[in-house]
Amino acid sequence: MANGGRKALQDPKSLVAVAIKTSREQRNAENAAGQTGNAGSGYVDAERKVTIDQLKNMSVEEMRKILPHAD
Numbered sequence: 001m002a003n004g005g006r007k008a009l010q011d012p013k014s015l016v017a018v019a020i021k022t023s024r025e026q027r028n029a030e031n032a033a034g035q036t037g038n039a040g041s042g043y044v045d046a047e048r049k050v051t052i053d054q055l056k057n058m059s060v061e062e063m064r065k066i067l068p069h070a071d
Contacts, residue, residue, distance in 0.1 A: 008014040012021075030049060050066060 008016040011017060
């Protein structure tokens, strides 16, 4: 019980609280990186992770923009 339960979540230095905080920060950073837009000239879209659910909801044109293809 030392690594679980409500007391472990309330202590900001506990292993569980640190792991959850780190996981949330990572997820938020990935989401923020995926939301950067093409603001204008010279912008090169960095490699971005796309989930299966996001791909299912994309149009063909959106997929063509993000998937690699031969010219």
